[in-house]
Amino acid sequence: MQCPLDSKPRWERRKDARPHELLAAAIDLFVERGFAATRLEDVARRAGVSKGTLYLYYTNKEELFKAVVRESILPFLGKAELSVAEFEGHSAELLRSVVMNWSRQIGQSKASGIGKLMLAEAVNFPELARFYREEVMSRTRRMISSILERGIRRGEFRSFDTVQMTQVLIAPMMMLNAWKHSAVAPCASDELQPQAFLESLLDVTLHGLLPRAS
Amino acid sequence: MQCPLDSKPRWERRKDARPHELLAAAIDLFVERGFAATRLEDVARRAGVSKGTLYLYYTNKEELFKAVVRESILPFLGKAELSVAEFEGHSAELLRSVVMNWSRQIGQSKASGIGKLMLAEAVNFPELARFYREEVMSRTRRMISSILERGIRRGEFRSFDTVQMTQVLIAPMMMLNAWKHSAVAPCASDELQPQAFLESLLDVTLHGLLPRAS
Amino acid sequence: MQCPLDSKPRWERRKDARPHELLAAAIDLFVERGFAATRLEDVARRAGVSKGTLYLYYTNKEELFKAVVRESILPFLGKAELSVAEFEGHSAELLRSVVMNWSRQIGQSKASGIGKLMLAEAVNFPELARFYREEVMSRTRRMISSILERGIRRGEFRSFDTVQMTQVLIAPMMMLNAWKHSAVAPCASDELQPQAFLESLLDVTLHGLLPRAS
Amino acid sequence: MQCPLDSKPRWERRKDARPHELLAAAIDLFVERGFAATRLEDVARRAGVSKGTLYLYYTNKEELFKAVVRESILPFLGKAELSVAEFEGHSAELLRSVVMNWSRQIGQSKASGIGKLMLAEAVNFPELARFYREEVMSRTRRMISSILERGIRRGEFRSFDTVQMTQVLIAPMMMLNAWKHSAVAPCASDELQPQAFLESLLDVTLHGLLPRAS
DNA sequence: CATGAATGAGGATTCATTCAT
DNA sequence: GATGAATGAATCCTCATTCAT
Numbered sequence: 041m042q043c044p045l046d047s048k049p050r051w052e053r054r055k056d057a058r059p060h061e062l063l064a065a066a067i068d069l070f071v072e073r074g075f076a077a078t079r080l081e082d083v084a085r086r087a088g089v090s091k092g093t094l095y096l097y098y099t100n101k102e103e104l105f106k107a108v109v110r111e112s113i114l115p116f117l118g119k120a121e122l123s124v125a126e127f128e129g130h131s132a133e134l135l136r137s138v139v140m141n142w143s144r145q146i147g148q149s150k151a152s153g154i155g156k157l158m159l160a161e162a163v164n165f166p167e168l169a170r171f172y173r174e175e176v177m178s179r180t181r182r183m184i185s186s187i188l189e190r191g192i193r194r195g196e197f198r199s200f201d202t203v204q205m206t207q208v209l210i211a212p213m214m215m216l217n218a219w220k221h222s223a224v225a226p227c228a229s230d231e232l233q234p235q236a237f238l239e240s241l242l243d244v245t246l247h248g249l250l251p252r253a254s
Numbered sequence: 255m256q257c258p259l260d261s262k263p264r265w266e267r268r269k270d271a272r273p274h275e276l277l278a279a280a281i282d283l284f285v286e287r288g289f290a291a292t293r294l295e296d297v298a299r300r301a302g303v304s305k306g307t308l309y310l311y312y313t314n315k316e317e318l319f320k321a322v323v324r325e326s327i328l329p330f331l332g333k334a335e336l337s338v339a340e341f342e343g344h345s346a347e348l349l350r351s352v353v354m355n356w357s358r359q360i361g362q363s364k365a366s367g368i369g370k371l372m373l374a375e376a377v378n379f380p381e382l383a384r385f386y387r388e389e390v391m392s393r394t395r396r397m398i399s400s401i402l403e404r405g406i407r408r409g410e411f412r413s414f415d416t417v418q419m420t421q422v423l424i425a426p427m428m429m430l431n432a433w434k435h436s437a438v439a440p441c442a443s444d445e446l447q448p449q450a451f452l453e454s455l456l457d458v459t460l461h462g463l464l465p466r467a468s
Numbered sequence: 469m470q471c472p473l474d475s476k477p478r479w480e481r482r483k484d485a486r487p488h489e490l491l492a493a494a495i496d497l498f499v500e501r502g503f504a505a506t507r508l509e510d511v512a513r514r515a516g517v518s519k520g521t522l523y524l525y526y527t528n529k530e531e532l533f534k535a536v537v538r539e540s541i542l543p544f545l546g547k548a549e550l551s552v553a554e555f556e557g558h559s560a561e562l563l564r565s566v567v568m569n570w571s572r573q574i575g576q577s578k579a580s581g582i583g584k585l586m587l588a589e590a591v592n593f594p595e596l597a598r599f600y601r602e603e604v605m606s607r608t609r610r611m612i613s614s615i616l617e618r619g620i621r622r623g624e625f626r627s628f629d630t631v632q633m634t635q636v637l638i639a640p641m642m643m644l645n646a647w648k649h650s651a652v653a654p655c656a657s658d659e660l661q662p663q664a665f666l667e668s669l670l671d672v673t674l675h676g677l678l679p680r681a682s
Numbered sequence: 683m684q685c686p687l688d689s690k691p692r693w694e695r696r697k698d699a700r701p702h703e704l705l706a707a708a709i710d711l712f713v714e715r716g717f718a719a720t721r722l723e724d725v726a727r728r729a730g731v732s733k734g735t736l737y738l739y740y741t742n743k744e745e746l747f748k749a750v751v752r753e754s755i756l757p758f759l760g761k762a763e764l765s766v767a768e769f770e771g772h773s774a775e776l777l778r779s780v781v782m783n784w785s786r787q788i789g790q791s792k793a794s795g796i797g798k799l800m801l802a803e804a805v806n807f808p809e810l811a812r813f814y815r816e817e818v819m820s821r822t823r824r825m826i827s828s829i830l831e832r833g834i835r836r837g838e839f840r841s842f843d844t845v846q847m848t849q850v851l852i853a854p855m856m857m858l859n860a861w862k863h864s865a866v867a868p869c870a871s872d873e874l875q876p877q878a879f880l881e882s883l884l885d886v887t888l889h890g891l892l893p894r895a896s
Numbered sequence: 897c898a899t900g901a902a903t904g905a906g907g908a909t910t911c912a913t914t915c916a917t
Numbered sequence: 918g919a920t921g922a923a924t925g926a927a928t929c930c931t932c933a934t935t936c937a938t
Contacts, residue, residue: 080930093903158436163436163437164287204447212429215425223383224387233418239418240414294913303919304919306920306921507906519924524922528909585802632882639857650800667843668842676888721931722932734934
């Protein structure tokens, strides 16, 4: 009656899996259609459950969305912050490493599409906006800022306005992610090649940030 | 805008003004709330007409949106293409000039908010996506591309992958515009300063594109 | 094309009639089924319009209900207050007159069923409770109280606790109205005869309120 | 309640207590919110059991409600009927005694709130209506009627329409109970004082029912 | 006996679009 | 041309009831 390797009854194991199944279905649809345009019934169907079941796990659409962000973005952010704090090499190397990890972990997953949606819909869902700004945007900016400041401090970058430069660096990465999930993206795929895009970005950026060649 | 000799009776001039009044109301709301979340009734009210009147001028919501794009973005794009074709100086100068004009003309107007909305909503409105991709995105990319190619051809830029670099350049500008109208933007306003942002962008970019200092 | 006796276009005359038609449908269903159990769609259908039309006139269910109360109860209350203020005869006569008018005007209409519903549902709809308490209950109590006080002051009633006696008098009248619309009422109809009930009520009451026979 | 010699193991005694715990939770919520608005999940939680357990004891919401009535109202009714049958003194005394017992036993308990709810909701739940009419309303009316008839027969009351007068007497008592649990009740509590209300009721009533003073 | 996960029908509300005037 | 009343499909959320464990 019970799997000898797992003492829980089957439906209880099911219950443990449900949240993840629901979040997986939710992120797919949120990223594809946006927050408002995603119907909870579709999320449920995609997860193979009924509408009502969704509400057993998340009290409403906004909480479901927050849970998606918590599961798909925040863990990565934590790891990235840690790696920044511990890194010991050249700041250009640190920047490259963070960008590349970002690309590998967020960029390859559906999570890369969340930013696009918040950009456009936050204004219609103030509580979501507040949550995302505080939990994701602010932390991300702080992390990038700290890399730039470290570089300047250590003489590895020339001096510049770190506040603006932080945005200048984040902007193309966010846009890259947005484009990946956008119907107005630089065409079907041949024009937008994430790896090449990031290489170009790091290329121009590192050329631009490093102290003048001497 | 109006010919001082205009002999039409006032209400007829009124009639001529209608489309513009409607588009002005529409762009405000589209940019603030997005395409789907904008209620045509609100557009009508803001323009001071009834809901029915809107339909006298635009057959549906999508056509209204296209008209907004046609009025607020395409004219600028045409002028920019022309100026690129005619420019004679250093390519870095041309790039700076196009970016600054973009900033002054699109960036300062509500039109800067259109991109953000298309990014997120195009997928739900395929015909809009097609229209925007062809009329705006492709033309913009072609224009920037041609500047880069010109720079390389004339030895004013070092050699690089122009396709990706085009995206790398467009991305932060689009993101800057998106942020201007976004509730998740880099905070209260002090962190995001468009002029400083663009200066930083040109700074790093020109540093990065120019041939190695010699 | 237009009725010569009414210069309004037909659909505009319709618009004037709508609110009343909707309120008439609403009071029927509210009184029969209660506030929560009444479906707005049924109200609309009964009024011969679509669900959406209801929302053109009343922003939500609670506002519809308030409008019902405003149309069906408050006008009578105003008239009754006035007649109390102006009355000049014996207080027993005044009491009888107010009770009989109440019976004729509220009692015979659907409005008599509102009290029953508020009794039970107010707790689930706090704003409705506040509204009804202030606009209906308080005013009614004040009116009855003033009659009793007048009677005692003029020596036409014996002395008693007017606060409690006000409730004692209101209670059976409210219950009579409640029963008229209740499925647990004193049986099908032969046992509860409103006129006879009120006669009995006035009989016992006036016997009870008048000064001891002398 | 429990036999001190009870030899059952604790959980079995627990089992015996379940129905009562469930009914206690149920009456609280039914009286506060009404029948339809009470969620079975809340009843279960308040009784400290799971939703499913409720269905082990009562096949559905309606049966739960009936059980509440059977436990909280019918026993008192039986005792009252008995005391009427056995009483030997003056009918006014009998009436006062029944009223006061009613007040003490039903009035002080949650059971006093059942009437209010049936008044409003019976129509939506026909089987409940039938049950309540037959088991509670009819028996109550028969009991009061018999007191009045006895009084007239014995020359202790003047002659009047006993059918109507029964309603006239029941009405304020039911309304008193309804008000106790109602959000539209005669205000904050100072205006409605059950004891004083009943005194006033008996005062006016007995004044009104007794034969003319001679 | 007891649990609580799962279901799905049901209802309030919104809004693009139509059309009679 | 202009109006705005009317429509009804669409979607979030609730909750009585079932049933596998």
